[in-house]
Amino acid sequence: SQQGEEDPQALSxxxxxxxxxxxxxxxxxxxxxxxxxxxxxGLVHLILIRSNEREKHSGxxxxxxDTSKKSSSLLITASRAADTASYFCxxxxxxxxxxxxxxxxxxxxxxxx
Amino acid sequence: xxGVAQSPRYKIIEKRQSVAFWCNPISGHATxxxxxxxxxxxxxxxxxxxxxxxxxxxxxxxxxxxxxxLKGVDSTLKIQPAKLEDSAVYLCASSFQxxxxxxxxxxxxxxxx
Numbered sequence: 001s002q003q004g005e006e007d008p009q010a011l012s013x014x015x016x017x018x019x020x021x022x023x024x025x026x027x028x029x030x031x032x033x034x035x036x037x038x039x040x041x042g043l044v045h046l047i048l049i050r051s052n053e054r055e056k057h058s059g060x061x062x063x064x065x066d067t068s069k070k071s072s073s074l075l076i077t078a079s080r081a082a083d084t085a086s087y088f089c090x091x092x093x094x095x096x097x098x099x100x101x102x103x104x105x106x107x108x109x110x111x112x113x
Numbered sequence: 114x115x116g117v118a119q120s121p122r123y124k125i126i127e128k129r130q131s132v133a134f135w136c137n138p139i140s141g142h143a144t145x146x147x148x149x150x151x152x153x154x155x156x157x158x159x160x161x162x163x164x165x166x167x168x169x170x171x172x173x174x175x176x177x178x179x180x181x182x183l184k185g186v187d188s189t190l191k192i193q194p195a196k197l198e199d200s201a202v203y204l205c206a207s208s209f210q211x212x213x214x215x216x217x218x219x220x221x222x223x224x225x226x
Contacts, residue, residue: 030212042204043156043217050212088155092212100169101146101208101215103155 004032004089004104012110019076021107023089024069030092032065034074037106038085046074046087079111115139117218119205125224131193134221138186138207145182146215147190148204156204162188163211195225 007022034046062075086106118137148156161169164185182188206215
C-alpha cells in the first residue's frame with residue numbers, strides 16, 4: 001500500500017515562479033524523503049527530513065514537516081524548465097516491525113519557459 | 114562513486130515466460146530495495162533486504178515473484194510465470210542503512226506481451 005499521498009497530482013507554472021507540493025501520510029515515520037524523476041530516468045534523492053526536524057533547505061528547495069498533521073511540503077523557488085519532472089515523497093516508517101520506504105503517487109510538475 | 118547498476122535495461126517476454134533482473138548496489142550499502150513502477154504511478158515496494166535478510170516482502174506476489182540477495186551484495190528478482198500486468202519498470206535501490214537516503218538504478222523496463 002502507498003503511505004504518502006502528494007497534492008496536487010499535476011502542477012503547471014511559468015519559469016521563475018515558485019512551486020509548492022504537499023504530501024500527507026498516515027502512520028508514524030522515522031523520516032520523510034523527497035525524490036525527483038525526470039522522464040525516462042531513475043529517481044534522484046532531493047532531501048531527507050527526520051521526524052524531529054521541522055524545516056530543511058537545499059539550494060532552491062525547502063521542505064517542511066508537520067508531524068502533528070502528518071504532512072510535508074516541498075517548495076521549489078525560482079523554478080526553471082529543468083525542474084520539469086515528477087516529484088515523490090517517500091516515508092520511512094517507524095514502529096515495531098515496520099521497515100518500509102514507501103512512495104506516494106507523485107506530483108507532475110511542468111515548468112513552462 | 115559507482116551508482117546502483119541494473120541489468121538488463123529492457124526486456125520483452127511473452128506471458129507465462131520467466132524473467133530475471135539483476136542489481137548491484139553501491140558498495141557498503143546494507144539495505145537493498147526492489148520496486149515496481151507502473152506507468153503514471155509511484156514506485157511500489159516489492160521487497161526490502163537488510164544485508165542478506167528480508168525485512169519486508171509484504172507486497173511481493175510470492176506465487177510468481179522471488180528475490181534473493183546473496184552474500185549481502187548483489188540481488189536478483191525473478192518473475193515466473195509472467196503476466197501481462199507485470200509490465201512495468203523494476204527499480205533497484207540501495208542505502209547505507211535503513212533510515213538514510215536511497216540511491217536508485219536506472220531500472221529495467223519489462224514488457225509482457
